[in-house]
Amino acid sequence: MKKFLLVAVLATIASTVDAQSPTWADDVANILYGKCTNCHHPGGIAPFSLITYNDAANVAPNIQNAVTMRRMPPWPPDTAYTRFAHERALTQQEITTIDNWVTAGFPSGNIANAPPAPTYTAGPAITNPDLSAQMQTYTVNTATDLYRCFVVPSGITQDEYITKVEVVPGNRPIVHHVLVYQDVQNTCVTLDNNDPGPGYTSFGGVGSNTATLIAGWVPGQGVYELPPNMGIKLEANSYIIMQIHYPSGTFNQTDSTHVRFTFSSGVVRNVTLAPAINHTTSLTNGPLVIPANTTRTFNAQVAVSSPLTLISVAPHMHLIGKSIWSWAVDPSGDTIPLISIPDWNFHWQGFYTYRQPVVIPGNSVVYASAYYDNTANNPNNPNNPPQLVTAGEATDDEMMVIYYAYLPYQAGDENIIIDSVVLNSVQQNAYQNIIRTPQLYDPYPVPTAGNTPVNVSYFIPQNSSVVLQLFDQNGRLVKEWNRGAQGAGMYRMEIATADMPAGTYTISLNTGTSRKSKQIIVY
Numbered sequence: 001m002k003k004f005l006l007v008a009v010l011a012t013i014a015s016t017v018d019a020q021s022p023t024w025a026d027d028v029a030n031i032l033y034g035k036c037t038n039c040h041h042p043g044g045i046a047p048f049s050l051i052t053y054n055d056a057a058n059v060a061p062n063i064q065n066a067v068t069m070r071r072m073p074p075w076p077p078d079t080a081y082t083r084f085a086h087e088r089a090l091t092q093q094e095i096t097t098i099d100n101w102v103t104a105g106f107p108s109g110n111i112a113n114a115p116p117a118p119t120y121t122a123g124p125a126i127t128n129p130d131l132s133a134q135m136q137t138y139t140v141n142t143a144t145d146l147y148r149c150f151v152v153p154s155g156i157t158q159d160e161y162i163t164k165v166e167v168v169p170g171n172r173p174i175v176h177h178v179l180v181y182q183d184v185q186n187t188c189v190t191l192d193n194n195d196p197g198p199g200y201t202s203f204g205g206v207g208s209n210t211a212t213l214i215a216g217w218v219p220g221q222g223v224y225e226l227p228p229n230m231g232i233k234l235e236a237n238s239y240i241i242m243q244i245h246y247p248s249g250t251f252n253q254t255d256s257t258h259v260r261f262t263f264s265s266g267v268v269r270n271v272t273l274a275p276a277i278n279h280t281t282s283l284t285n286g287p288l289v290i291p292a293n294t295t296r297t298f299n300a301q302v303a304v305s306s307p308l309t310l311i312s313v314a315p316h317m318h319l320i321g322k323s324i325w326s327w328a329v330d331p332s333g334d335t336i337p338l339i340s341i342p343d344w345n346f347h348w349q350g351f352y353t354y355r356q357p358v359v360i361p362g363n364s365v366v367y368a369s370a371y372y373d374n375t376a377n378n379p380n381n382p383n384n385p386p387q388l389v390t391a392g393e394a395t396d397d398e399m400m401v402i403y404y405a406y407l408p409y410q411a412g413d414e415n416i417i418i419d420s421v422v423l424n425s426v427q428q429n430a431y432q433n434i435i436r437t438p439q440l441y442d443p444y445p446v447p448t449a450g451n452t453p454v455n456v457s458y459f460i461p462q463n464s465s466v467v468l469q470l471f472d473q474n475g476r477l478v479k480e481w482n483r484g485a486q487g488a489g490m491y492r493m494e495i496a497t498a499d500m501p502a503g504t505y506t507i508s509l510n511t512g513t514s515r516k517s518k519q520i521i522v523y
Contacts, residue, residue, distance in 0.1 A: 022101040023109025024053045030115050031094050032056060035073050038088075038222070041120045045172055045219055051117050053108045064102035067095050074220065074348040081325075081340035081439065081459070085353045085419035125223050126166045126260040131156065133240045134258035136198035140174055145394045146246040149206045150199040150257075151192045154182070154238045161231030161264040165224050167217030167242075170256035176245040177349070180215040180259055182238045183208050189239060203393035206241045213273050213403070215259065216314065218349045227311065227357070227416050230407065231268040234261070247395070269407050271311060276302050277326065277368045277402035279391050288400055290320065290374040292386040295455070297492050298400055300368045304328070307409035308360045311418075312353040313339045314403040317370060318395055319346050319380045322444065323457060324370040325490040326402050330361045335461040335488045338366070339402075342441040342457060346380065346395075351403070355419040359409055369490040370400045377445060377452055437461065440509040440516035443495075447521035450497055454520055456507055457492045464511040468493065470520070471506045478505065497522050 022028060032040075032050045040050040049055045056063065066072035067090055075089035090098075101107070121127075135150035169175035187208035191200045205211070214232050215224060226232065244257060279288040282300040290296045315324045321344045328336040339352060360366065374386050382396040383389075389398050439459040448454050460466065466483040478500070481493065495507070505520040 021104035021107060022097045023107045024056060024101065025109035025111050025114040027097050027109075028056065028101050029053070029117075031090070031098065033115060033118050035088050035090055035094070037118055037120075039073075039220055041118075043122050044120065053111060053114070057106050057108070060102045060106040064099055067098050070095075074345070076341045076343065076345055076348055076350075077352055078340040078342055078441075082337045083355050085355050124166055124168045124260055126164060126262055129166075129260035130160070130263040131234075131261040132258055133242075133261075135170075135242055135244075135256060137170075137254055137256045138198045140246045140250045140253045140255060142246055142248060142250050144248045145396075146248075146250070147201065147203050147393055148199045148244050148246065149188065149191070149202050150242045150244070151188045152240045152242070154234060154240050156234065156236055156238070158236045160234045160261075161268045161270070162214065162234055162261050163226050163231045163264050163268070164262035165215040165232075166222070166260045167215065168258050168260065169217070170258070171253055172219070174246055174250050174253045174255060175257060176247050177219075178217040178245075178257060178259075179213060179243045180217075181206050181208075181211040181241040181243065182214050182234055183211040183241060184235050184238045185210045186239075187211075188241050202243065206243050208241075211241060213275075215273075216351055216403070218351075220348070221350055224351060224353075226268075226271060227418055229268050230271050230311070231264045232273065233270045234263075269410070271405055271407045273403060273405045275401045275403050276366065277400070277404075279398075279400040282368075283400070288391040288398060290372045290389045290398060292383075292388055293375050295371065295373045295375065295494070297369060297371045300370075300400065302366050304360050304364045304366060305362060307362045308406045309409045309413040310338070310354065310358040310360055311405040311407070312351050313405075314349070314351040315339060315341060316349060316399055316401040316403070317344055317346070317372075318398050319382050320372045320374045320378055320389055320398060321346070321400075322371045322373045322378070322455075323441075324368065324400070324402070325459070326366065326368040327459075327489070328360050328364050328366045329488055330364045333462065333488070336360065336364070337461075340459070340490075343444070351405075353405075353418055355417070357413045357416050357418070359414050360406075366404075367489060368400070368402055369492075371455070371457065371492055372398060373455075438464065438509060438511050438514045438516060440507070440518050443507060443518055443520050446519070447523050448497060450500065450502065450522055452497060454495045454497055455492060456495060456518075457490065458509050458516075459490050460486055460488055460511065462488050464513075466491075467510045469508045469510065470495065471508065473504045495520070 036050050039046040042049050073088040079089050133152040167178045191207050277300045282302050284299045323342045325340045326338040441457045443454045443456050466486050468481045470479040500522050502523050509516045
């Protein structure tokens with residue numbers, strides 16, 4: 001009798017646990033459809049699909065590992081610093097749901113309860129473009145990084161305003177990224193005519209001082225759409241120039257990338273897309289040179305005289321880049337966070353559109369800070385042993401560039417909703433509190449060998465007296481750094497670990513009004 005009761009109780013507990021476990025139909029499918037299947041669908045850029053239950057169940061442990069380690073879905077911007085439209089980043093609750101689902105044996109649940117699966121077309125998303133510009137078919141044979149420019153006459157006889165643009169790679173595996181320019185002069189045509197074969201090779205832009213950037217594409221990006229009543233001017237009788245980066249070691253591969261445009265039916269406000277922060281004109285501690293076996297932080301700034309409305313932002317670095325931030329400081333000294341990518345990934349770059357436009361008041365200053373690691377501790381370092389790295393277009397060179405899409409401010413711009421997923425008042429207040437307080441980012445590298453320094457980065461939103469402290473696992477103070485009074489901005493410091501016994505430590509950031517902590521593991 002007792003054995004029967006025990007079995008019955010265990011069965012009841014198991015049934016209850018199973019009933020409480022997330023299922024694919026009720027809990028997981030909606031997350032995957034919203035954050036993952038844009039790439040993970042048949043014909044997408046990801047190596048497998050996640051559309052059906054069987055798709056997900058077949059790779060469930062891989063999904064669990066990727067999301068709990070925060071490798072997937074790729075979303076480099078720090079969502080605690082700035083929010084962007086259509087973020088792919090998972091919330092902690094979504095990560096926990098997927099983790100629990102896989103741990104429970106990835107139950108399907110009632111498939112009939114699953115939300116409708118999204119549909120993806122094999123072709124372009126802009127099905128009826130007002131203009132489609134396609135390059136001549138080009139056969140790529142290159143042992144080194146190749147930046148090839150292709151010139152296509154626009155054919156338009158009057159100025160038009162681009163409201164949507166879609167770059168459609170002709171050969172996704174070999175197209176690393178695309179920058180799209182326009183030019184009304186014949187400079188690029190002459191360069192093309194003087195270079196045998198379709199297009200011409202050009203590093204550092206397209207070779208014309210009058211060319212202006214109008215669009216860009218990186219893997220995973222879809223249609224770039226401007227807010228209502230805004231557009232990027234495409235001039236009459238202009239040429240469209242596609243600068244395409246083909247990676248080294250590409251042989252006997254053909255490409256025929258094209259760009260699709262949708263135009264405004266009326267007059268709209270003109271949006272400028274420009275690299276306002278760049279290592280050529282705005283560095284305050286340049287030039288951009290990183291000697292072998294060193295780390296370097298470079299800072300840049302640009303003054304804003306008249307009020308601007310900022311639509312989107314796109315940072316760019318190469319392989320030894322580790323982190324990049326941008327923020328503005330208005331005349332009152334208040335900090336406006338623009339973007340933070342504390343863990344840079346060269347393979348996942350993008351043009352990030354704000355959920356609502358960001359207003360930069362007149363007489364503000366836009367700042368940026370970028371950190372580079374040219375040591376053997378950087379697993380992405382293209383050179384072994386490390387070599388001198390300087391500014392350049394090749395992948396093993398470096399860059400510090402941030403593109404901004406902006407236009408002159410008009411009253412009410414800050415109220416424009418770009419992303420339909422709007423923060424509620426509680427979320428908005430919490431978010432504003434986060435970006436107005438100091439932030440301490442994950443130390444790198446962690447865990448670390450006892451002879452490898454640990455880099456700590458932190459953000460101060462206003463003038464503060466800063467002290468960093470290191471505690472051992474018993475709470476004893478091991479080291480202390482009094483950084484004194486520091487102005488608003490991003491900072492970084494290096495912690496030597498050679499004299500630190502193996503163990504777990506806590507690094508603490510103190511500003512008098514705030515205290516933030518992170519773990520450091522030394523082995």
